[in-house]
Amino acid sequence: MTNVEWRRARRRRRVRATSVGAASTIALAGLWYLSTDGLGLVSPLFLPSPVAVFERLIEFTQRDYQGATLIGHLFASLRIVAIGWFVAGVIGLPLGVAMGWSRRVRTVVSPVFELIRPIPPIAWIPLAILWFGLGTEARVFVVTISAVVPWVLNSYEAVAGVDKLLAKASRSLGAPSRRTLVEVVLPAAVPTLVGGARIALGNAWMTVVAAELLGATAGLGFVALNARSTLDPDIMLVAMLLIGLLGVVFSEGLRLVEKRLSGWKESAA
Amino acid sequence: MTTTTRRPVPATARRRTWPAIGTLGLASSGIVTLVATWWIAADVFDLSENGVLASPLAVLERLVTLTYDPLAGLTLPGHALASFERWGAGFAVAAALGLLLGFAFAWWPGFRSALLPAFEVLRYIPPFAWIPLAILWFGPGFTAQAFVVFIAVLPPCVLNAELGVRSVDDYVVKASRVLGASRMSTLVTTVVPASLPTALTGLRIGVGNGWMALMGAELIVGRSGLGYVILSGQQSNDPATVLAGMVAIGVLGALMDRGVRFMANPFIRWRKGVETGAA
Amino acid sequence: QEVGETGNTGSKVTIGLQPTATSFPIWLAEQKGYFQENGIEVELKYYPSGAAMSEAGLTGAWDGGNMGSPPALTSSQKWDMVVPGPNSEEGAIQILWGRTNDFKGKDPATVLGGGEVLVKVNSTQHYAFLGCMQKYGVAGETKPLPVEANAVAGAFTGGQGVGAMTWPPFDAEFVDNPEYVHVCDGKQAGKKIFNMLALTPAFANNRTEQAVAYVKSAYQANEFITANPDEAADLLVQYYKENGVTATKEAAQRELTGRTWPSAAEALALSKGELSSDLEDLTKVFVDLGAFDTEPDVTKAVDTGREILEQAVGESAS
């Protein structure tokens, strides 16, 4: 097989995988259409047709629903996620690194952490209202709670997972402990740290929908919950699918960053 | 080999006890600080007077009264049981389906390419966002709540099962083929067992995810369950009940996590030695 | 299978209700044995909100029930839920509370204008709130701050907003508390807020006899409340307790007297009279709010169930 032939073969294989995926997706959409508009098996109240959802999406980009267009709601959610994710990082990253590096910090912090961790972020909502009222702060608080766990755990694992031998080598070359952390351990931990950032962002995004129970006047979660009270499943699906799609975008985006930053790793070569 | 250490025995004993006590002290210092801060905030700064916080003692007392004094018709164990049933139903279905899907994804690439696009988009929709649709499809009751749990549990099960299969040493697969096993029996007899530790990690993540999603669902659907205890505390403007609910949720969540770890043990006995020391 | 088909047969009826005073008469009818008297055997199922009631009805979780007028309008519109008639009116207990210090010696309009008021948005509270703002001429100036109903009191005592819309029993903090002042309510603003009886189309059409029995029993309970306010208040406290809410007898009394509980005949008169225009006013507001996409056809919620209500009245008369 020549080089050209092989490239063709590879392309063929890729095309096949993609087309199988596309075909099955189209088939699923077709099934969706048939069972709704097509054959009317399912009432639009239970599942609106894809056409209706799509029309609704277009309409949503132009006309206000619940006080804002799609973009407005989107940014309302994004803002909370961004702040909460960032605040969680500012708290969680140093904490996790400290836990990974110092046995003493780990011993003190981890019992507290383990105690608080199993409480779902959503369960904090009532307290968040009491403590922060109904503004942005309460929503940011709940989102922060959800994002801080992966920040801490991944930073911890990133640092603890760096080959112990590297730290030994560094110390035997005359580096004091703190410089070993900064010069050797943290750079090697970066990919895992970014991985933690990615999971944290995912958690934040998942929680913002629930956090919008808290006095939100805009946001995709707010839209979904409101559409529910007026039995508007098409707008509900628009919001849901958008939330899902954006989740994919964030995750894949940070995954790219992760890949780029681990250029020195063998796997990337 | 017969040489004994020069050190007198008592020294050894001291050496071993002191670090242990030191560690224990350190470990509890974090928790003590937390509780103390809570107590000071609640009772000394009187935040509990404003209904912003309840003191640790009040929460403890509320936890106790809730075990015999019913709230919305159920005692605390009753609510826990209600939550547990929903969680169990959703979890069981998702775990079974998720493992199968994950194994199939890893072993039959064609199957994977067919389902992946749909799976990828759907898995990023938060369980909480499914609640409205779940209610529409199943009515605001047990099934909808179990469904939300299912949605939360499925993705980690699928992903970890897939990852588990993929990370099985390629040479183990080769060895199995060389010894005359077919592809299918290689999957069943070698690959799946070897992938279980990773796959079970998926279940463990699923336990927590499902539990969290359920608490969200109980804030919106139904009138029983631990999530509802919190909601009801909020309605009565009673932080003690809210915190009691949170504590119960946290403790049960942690216990369930331990439980799954414990139950998973027999399946990963073969690598126990490797496991010790894992965080 | 038809929308809202429960699968119940014979005298068995499933009733959907919410754990608020709105559904108290249904519970009372059960307690007093009215359902049994009228030949039906009921099972009560609770739902946390009108929206949940509506969704549950659609999926066939109950035969009959009651709910606020916004979900009733949505349901009649979207899945042809049948509304026999109004079950209670509660404009007077949708109360706007303020802080005494803020309002002392001031024109409420100056305090409210430009401020924020805690409201469960897109609900009847919101409707009453807008009525009050119209009354003071600050509509559009005062912003609603959205909160779930159960969180309003906590947030207001915590310092949020210049005013808070609540209803009993969530206002226990404010009543007879010198720090807070009753600024306005739905009734003062000239808004009527109805709760409606509800039937799934399958139940109303296929099992009319049982549907009539249900409606008749519900109004019997209303008559009991009007006739025995004191005993009814005791029973309301008990009802609340069963639902995990602690309420005093005074609060219960306030709730019962703040509402009107029409008899079947009075309900029929309302249904033929001003009910339509009251509901139309409400729908207009809700369309403006964006809660309703298009203006619901109010006649669907007023006229379709009248036949059943008439039968119930007829049976009561005989």
Added chain:
Amino acid sequence: MTDRQAKLRFEGVHKSFHTRRGEVTALSPIDLTVYQGDFIALVGPSGCGKSTLLMIAAGLEAASGGTVLADGAPMREPGPDRCVVFQRFALFPTKTVTGNVEYGLRMTGVPKAERRERVRETLGMVGLSAFADAYPHELSGGMQQRAALARSIVMRPDVLLMDEPFGALDAQTRIIMQEEIARIARDLGLTVLLVTHSVEEAVYLCNRIIVLTARPGAIKHEFTVDDDWSHHSVDEAMAQPGFGSLQRTVWNAVREEITSVQ
């Protein structure tokens, strides 16, 4: 030599890989016949295609061209007649030693009683009888390699393929295992194709040593080992002048190839 039965025959077998950076020719056409009872070493610089050739023989990798004949018939599928022992042992981590050794027999439908007997006997042969119920992680490296060996020889393969079977062992354990495998191969009359980096090992164990050129691997030279050193212990063998001189000759051939790439 030609009167011995040909167990495995490579005829113009070559292999190219298609990688991101273009086509890599791993093996130039190879012609080689493995006879009944041969113990053949493949040595050569790293990356010259030794493992690739072994994987082709096992049927785990397809050749880009040429034919592989097993017992005279063309073959493609992997099968228990050509068992492989890998450097990284590749024991089934979820199975005990018995489970591992018994696996191939189970897969080929050997009845339980016979299975048990053959496993018992083979474990005795490799000195693992006491560890029949241990899991791989409970064994030392040398014991793991014994188990991997037992898993293959219990199948009585026509040809035993070994890819740096001692590469993961420490120097001391390696010597002990070399002596053991020599004994077992002799006892069972195994036919073996061995990939190794150690010329010493090749001279000690094998009757034929194939030196491959740097990538793309081609047969550079075949050495025949006339004395059967494996009757001695490793250190005895090394004390013989003939051993050292052959070792140096082969090593020089290999070294030429190593330095040719560097």
Added chain:
Amino acid sequence: MTDRQAKLRFEGVHKSFHTRRGEVTALSPIDLTVYQGDFIALVGPSGCGKSTLLMIAAGLEAASGGTVLADGAPMREPGPDRCVVFQRFALFPTKTVTGNVEYGLRMTGVPKAERRERVRETLGMVGLSAFADAYPHELSGGMQQRAALARSIVMRPDVLLMDEPFGALDAQTRIIMQEEIARIARDLGLTVLLVTHSVEEAVYLCNRIIVLTARPGAIKHEFTVDDDWSHHSVDEAMAQPGFGSLQRTVWNAVREEITSVQ
């Protein structure tokens, strides 16, 4: 020998670990003096405490008792005067070869210009000049080991500690590296303490060979290597009768210990 300067001295150094299963004595009291210019091998069965002794010498592990004297003064802290080369190289994966080699100099405050010069020179010495800007993952195993070696010798340590430095290399690369390290140690007059499993390597490289007993490790015997084999290439050395006989003698001592535990 006593007229040479004592660089490192172990006096009754012993070590126990506290594990879940109770106390494990890794090292019985050890008395050993490393003199200026010594190239000492520590050999012994797996788990006998060789690495532990080396880590104690490096200051990376505390002894349970006894004293370690570096240049006559008691020491505890790790430091660049006693650099370690590990089996798994332990190169900093995020730094280039230059970054790795320069690291210790930076940490000890050597000015930039001098640093650059010393790194350049050292890379030349280990033959890595062309790979100054490569990342570890871009290097072959042998090249990684050269880089690790450069990282240590650039510090001009009083004693170079090496823990199975060639254990992860294939047999061929190992031989080539052994010859290189012999040359470098000679050129720089290094003092080396080497842990190895390979008796051959010990005989080839060292002037003293310490055989440890099975756990808990104690000094079983010290062999003095009278001929300096490392002036020859490995295969030349192995051809000499004196080499083989010493190798066998040492090996028998080690083997005794290995079999004593099995």
